[in-house]
Amino acid sequence: MSENRFVNQTLSELQEANRSPIDGYEDSPLLTLEEAVEKLISLDPRIKDYVITAKNKCNQHSGLLTWDESAAIYLYSMPLPDFYSSLNNTLRAKNRDALKPWFSYLKLFMTALKKLPSTQERVWRAVCGDVSSVFVKNKIEIWWSINSTSMDLKIIEPFLGENGTLFAIEGIHGKDISQFSANLHEKEIILMPGTYVRARTEALNFKKCLFIVHLDEVTAESEPQSESNRPFQLIKQEYYQNGYIERLMNPTKSYPVEDSYINLAIVETKKQQQKERQLRDASTSDAIMGSFEEIYGTKTTINVKNIFETCKNQEKKVLVFGRAGIGKSTFCRYIAYQWAMGLYWTHYELLALIPLRRLTTNRYPPLPIGQSYSLLDLVKKEIISIDLPEYENNLLKKHFDAKKTLWILDGYDEIVQNVPSHLECLFEQLLKTPHHILTSRPYQNTLPYHVQMEITGFTNDNIERYVKQFFDQMKDELDNSLNKSQKLLRFLKTNRSIWGVAHIPVNLELICSLWSNEDFIETNELTITSLYTVMIEWLCRRYLSMPNKNIQNLSKDDINQRCEKELAFLQNLAFNGMKNSTIILRPNLLRKALNEEKVSLHDHPHILNMGVLKSFNKQGTNTQIETDKDHYFAHLSFQEYFTARYLIKALKEPLNHQEEIRFIQREKYNQRYALVFTFLSGLSSEADTNTSLNIFWKLILTPPIDLLGIRHMQLVISCIEETSDQSSIPQHTVLLEWIAKCIEDNWSTENKNIRQCLQQSLGRAPSVISNQRIINAFIRLVQHDDSYIRTDVLLFISRINGSNTAAALINLVIIALDDKNERVRTCACTALGFKGEKAATKEVIIKLVSALKDQSEQVRSAACRALESMGEKAATNEVITKLASALEDKSDNVRSSACGALAKMGKKSATNEVISKLINALENKSEKVRQNVWKTLGKMGEKAATNEVITKLVGALEDESEV
Numbered sequence: 001m002s003e004n005r006f007v008n009q010t011l012s013e014l015q016e017a018n019r020s021p022i023d024g025y026e027d028s029p030l031l032t033l034e035e036a037v038e039k040l041i042s043l044d045p046r047i048k049d050y051v052i053t054a055k056n057k058c059n060q061h062s063g064l065l066t067w068d069e070s071a072a073i074y075l076y077s078m079p080l081p082d083f084y085s086s087l088n089n090t091l092r093a094k095n096r097d098a099l100k101p102w103f104s105y106l107k108l109f110m111t112a113l114k115k116l117p118s119t120q121e122r123v124w125r126a127v128c129g130d131v132s133s134v135f136v137k138n139k140i141e142i143w144w145s146i147n148s149t150s151m152d153l154k155i156i157e158p159f160l161g162e163n164g165t166l167f168a169i170e171g172i173h174g175k176d177i178s179q180f181s182a183n184l185h186e187k188e189i190i191l192m193p194g195t196y197v198r199a200r201t202e203a204l205n206f207k208k209c210l211f212i213v214h215l216d217e218v219t220a221e222s223e224p225q226s227e228s229n230r231p232f233q234l235i236k237q238e239y240y241q242n243g244y245i246e247r248l249m250n251p252t253k254s255y256p257v258e259d260s261y262i263n264l265a266i267v268e269t270k271k272q273q274q275k276e277r278q279l280r281d282a283s284t285s286d287a288i289m290g291s292f293e294e295i296y297g298t299k300t301t302i303n304v305k306n307i308f309e310t311c312k313n314q315e316k317k318v319l320v321f322g323r324a325g326i327g328k329s330t331f332c333r334y335i336a337y338q339w340a341m342g343l344y345w346t347h348y349e350l351l352a353l354i355p356l357r358r359l360t361t362n363r364y365p366p367l368p369i370g371q372s373y374s375l376l377d378l379v380k381k382e383i384i385s386i387d388l389p390e391y392e393n394n395l396l397k398k399h400f401d402a403k404k405t406l407w408i409l410d411g412y413d414e415i416v417q418n419v420p421s422h423l424e425c426l427f428e429q430l431l432k433t434p435h436h437i438l439t440s441r442p443y444q445n446t447l448p449y450h451v452q453m454e455i456t457g458f459t460n461d462n463i464e465r466y467v468k469q470f471f472d473q474m475k476d477e478l479d480n481s482l483n484k485s486q487k488l489l490r491f492l493k494t495n496r497s498i499w500g501v502a503h504i505p506v507n508l509e510l511i512c513s514l515w516s517n518e519d520f521i522e523t524n525e526l527t528i529t530s531l532y533t534v535m536i537e538w539l540c541r542r543y544l545s546m547p548n549k550n551i552q553n554l555s556k557d558d559i560n561q562r563c564e565k566e567l568a569f570l571q572n573l574a575f576n577g578m579k580n581s582t583i584i585l586r587p588n589l590l591r592k593a594l595n596e597e598k599v600s601l602h603d604h605p606h607i608l609n610m611g612v613l614k615s616f617n618k619q620g621t622n623t624q625i626e627t628d629k630d631h632y633f634a635h636l637s638f639q640e641y642f643t644a645r646y647l648i649k650a651l652k653e654p655l656n657h658q659e660e661i662r663f664i665q666r667e668k669y670n671q672r673y674a675l676v677f678t679f680l681s682g683l684s685s686e687a688d689t690n691t692s693l694n695i696f697w698k699l700i701l702t703p704p705i706d707l708l709g710i711r712h713m714q715l716v717i718s719c720i721e722e723t724s725d726q727s728s729i730p731q732h733t734v735l736l737e738w739i740a741k742c743i744e745d746n747w748s749t750e751n752k753n754i755r756q757c758l759q760q761s762l763g764r765a766p767s768v769i770s771n772q773r774i775i776n777a778f779i780r781l782v783q784h785d786d787s788y789i790r791t792d793v794l795l796f797i798s799r800i801n802g803s804n805t806a807a808a809l810i811n812l813v814i815i816a817l818d819d820k821n822e823r824v825r826t827c828a829c830t831a832l833g834f835k836g837e838k839a840a841t842k843e844v845i846i847k848l849v850s851a852l853k854d855q856s857e858q859v860r861s862a863a864c865r866a867l868e869s870m871g872e873k874a875a876t877n878e879v880i881t882k883l884a885s886a887l888e889d890k891s892d893n894v895r896s897s898a899c900g901a902l903a904k905m906g907k908k909s910a911t912n913e914v915i916s917k918l919i920n921a922l923e924n925k926s927e928k929v930r931q932n933v934w935k936t937l938g939k940m941g942e943k944a945a946t947n948e949v950i951t952k953l954v955g956a957l958e959d960e961s962e963v
Helices: 011-017 047-057 067-077 081-092 096-115 153-159 227-241 257-261 270-281 285-297 328-340 375-382 390-399 421-432 460-472 481-494 496-501 505-517 528-544 556-562 564-579 587-596 636-652 658-667 671-686 691-701 710-722 732-746 752-763 772-782 787-799 807-818 822-839 842-851 857-874 877-886 892-909 912-921 927-944 947-956
Strands: 122-128 140-143 147-150 164-170 174-176 188-191 195-199 204-206 210-218 244-246 254-256 266-268 316-321 350-355 405-410 435-440 452-455 613-615 631-633
Touching: 047 067, 067 096, 081 096, 122 153, 140 227, 147 153, 227 328, 227 350, 227 390, 254 257, 257 328, 328 350, 328 405, 328 435, 350 375, 375 390, 375 421, 405 421, 421 435, 460 481, 460 505, 481 496, 481 505, 496 505, 496 528, 505 528, 528 556, 528 564, 528 636, 528 671, 556 564, 564 587, 564 636, 631 636, 636 658, 636 671, 636 691, 658 671, 658 691, 671 691, 671 710, 691 710, 710 732, 710 752, 732 752, 732 772, 752 787, 772 787, 772 807, 787 807, 787 822, 807 822, 807 842, 822 842, 822 857, 842 857, 842 877, 857 877, 857 892, 877 892, 877 912
Parallel strands: 164 210, 316 435, 316 452, 350 405, 405 435
Antiparallel strands: 122 147, 122 164, 140 195, 147 188, 174 188, 195 210, 204 210, 244 254, 266 452, 613 631
C-alpha cells in the first residue's frame, strides 16, 4: 500500500493537489489499458509489467465495468509508490501541460469511477502535522484532485507519525472501489474531483499531538457545471483558498476573513449633510424635530450585500472611502469570498479583485508598438495563480465578458499619481467598467461618483467583540487569555487616546498582538507613535530570534543597536518611496537604500524578511532573487512611520539634512503625509533633548502658512495631540488660545467645510478638547444671543467622537436643557440621545426626567427619545413612572415616544402601573399610538400577557389599522 494515497506529507502538498480542476482528458478517446499507458512508458518502463498484472488479477466479471476499466482501478490501487507518486506529483504541478501524457489513462480511470454507484459513508484521510487552523468552521473547500480515503481508520493511523491531522469526512458521493482494488482490506473510497467539503466544527485537539477535523461533503447546487463555468470555478477556488487574513504581527497565524471583518460600518455621508441643511433652514418646531430625527436615522449602517441598492441606473458603480488601516483591503477580500461562496451577487459571472498598486512597469513591461494589455490579461495575472494550459486559456478567453464582471478595484489613491504611461489606457478601461467598486483614501476625493460610501471603522461594540475573539483564538497558547482580554478592554476604556486609535482595525490588531505577548503598557499617555515604536521593537525582537538566539533579556536600546542597519535601511526606503509618491518600491529603490545606508545583504541576508516588507508573489520575470522583486510595506502606516523616523535625523542635525528640512516645509499641508507628520510630532517629543521638538514646531509655525487656515488648524491639533509631554511644546498656550479662537470664529462664517474639518480634528484629539481654554470657547458659544448658533454648537458637540467627548462638554449640553428657547432645548435632548448609553449618568437622567414636564411637546417628545436611546441604563423606577405618566400626555407624539422608550427598557418597565396605562392607551384615537403600544407590550414579554391584554389583542384583530 502506498502511503501517499491516504496521507499527504504536508499541507502544501494537499493544497497544491487540490488547487486546480483536472481538465482536458475528457476529450481523449476511450482506449484499452495497454494503449492508455503508452505515453507513460517513457516515464517508467515497468508500467508494461504492471498493466499485465492488473489485467490478469483484476475483477473481470463484475458486470459494472469493462475489463480495461476494472484493470485501470486495480493499477491505481497496486502498491506501486513510483506509479502513484508520479501521478500525484503531476496533479500538483503548476504546469498543467505536464498532465497531458496521463490524459488517456485518466479518461479510462475516470470513466470507470463514474460508472460506480455513489456511497454515503464516513471515511478517513490525513495530513502529517497540525493543519487544523486552515479548516475553520463552515469554510467550504473544493478538492479538485483524486483523493483516496478509507472506511477503516486503522488503515490511516500507521502513516501519521508522531503528530498529524485526521479528516473524518461524511461522504455522500464517494466511489467504493473495494471490489476492484488490489487491496480489498483497505476499504477504499475515492472522492471525485470537484468534491466540496465544509468543516462541521472547529478542530478537536486530541492529546496535543493529534488533531481531528470533521468535514461534511456538500453539494454545489448553485454551481452549474457547464463548460463556461469551469474557468470561473477556478477563480472561485482562488478566493476560497485566500479566504483568511494573516496577522500582521505573526503571519503564521491566520483567521477566516468573515471573522476578521466583524461589521465594519459603511455609512452614507451625503444624506446626513442634506438633513443638516434642512435643520438649519427649518422655521417651525415640527420641521426642526423631524430634521433632528432624520439626521440620526442616517447613521444606520448599510449591509455590505445591499451596497448597490442606492445606484439609480443599470450600471453599478460605488466609491468606497476609508482612511489608513480602516479595512479597505479586508473589505475587498471579504466580498470576493462572499461571492465565491455564492452568498453575494451571484448574477455576476465573475468577480475580479484587482489591487491597483500592482499596475507597475515591472509587472506589466511595455509591449511592442501596436500591442496593449487587456482586462483579461489583468484577470489572468492578478487572480489566477497558475499558468493555464492552452485549452483552459481559450475557454476563459471565450467566456470572459468585462460587462458581466464585477470589478473590485482596491487602492485608487495608491496608483492615481503613478500610473505608468503605457498602462494609462488599461487604467481608464478599469474605471469605465459598468460594474465596479473602487476603494480609496479620502484625500484623493476628486472622482464624480454618484454613490459614495465610507468605511468608518470599528464601533465600540466591535472593539469589545474583536478583543474577546482575538484572545479566544489564543486560548490554547495563553493560560490566562480571558483575563488578558478583560484587562486590555479595561485599559482601552480608561485610555482615551488608545481607545480612539483602536477604532481602526489594523491598530486594534497590533494592540492585541502586543498585549498578548506582554503587558507592556504601564502608562495612560500611550499615543499611536509610542504604539508603533513598541510594535517595531517587537518585530525586531522576532527578527533577531530567527537564528534561535536568546534575546529575551536585551533592552530596547540593545535591540535598536543590533537592528541599527536594518532600521536605517527601512527608514531610507520609506522616505524615498514617499518622496517619489510611490507605494510600490522598485528594485532600484531597494538598491539605492542599501547603498546609501551601506548595508550588505551578505551581512544581513534576512533584512527583507523583518515582517515589514512584502514582495509580490508572482513577478513578470519569475525571478527568485528577492532584490529584483517589487516590494511594498505590509501596511502603508508602516511606511509613514519609518518615513517619520528618517526625518527625525534631519531635525537632530538640520545643517546636514537640508533636503529633508525642505521636504518638511514643502509637504506639511499635503494630506498625503498627514500621518507622517503625526508620527514626526510624536517622535520629536520622544527624543532625548528638546532640540528636535523645537525645530519641528518652528517648521510648522513659520512660512509657508496655509492661507485658508483649514489644513494648518488640522496639522496643529493633530501634532499637539500626539506629543506625550504637551507642556514642552513651544508656544503651547498660544496655540491652544488660537484653536479656541478658530472654534469661536467658525460660527461667524458660513463655511461648512471648516466646521466639518474642525469637528473631525477635535474628535481625534481628546486631550485638546478637554483643555479648559477650549471648553471656555464652547461655553461662550452656548451662551451666544443667537439661538441658531446655540443649536448648531450643541449639534457640533453631539457629533464629536462619542467615546472621547469631554465631560465638561456633555455638561454644557445638560445646561442647555434649561435654555429659554424651545429649539435649543429640543436640540439638547436630541444631542444627549445621540450619545446614548455613554451619556446615561445620574445627572443626565434626572434632567431628562424634568424635561418630560416641559411646556413644549417637542421637548417632551425629544426627552422620551433620548431616554429610549439610553435603554436599560436609564431604566430607573422614577424614569419608568414618569414615562408611564407620559402615556397620558395630550400630545400623540409624546405618547408614541414614551411607548418607544418603555419598549427599549423591556421587561424592567413591565410594572402593573405601566401595563394598565398601556391598556388604556389602546383606546387612543391615534393609529400610531396604538401600534406603538402593541410593540411595547410585545417587548415586555410574559409579564404583559394578562387576560385583559389578550382580550384587547383579539379585539384589535378587527381593527385593520393595527394589524
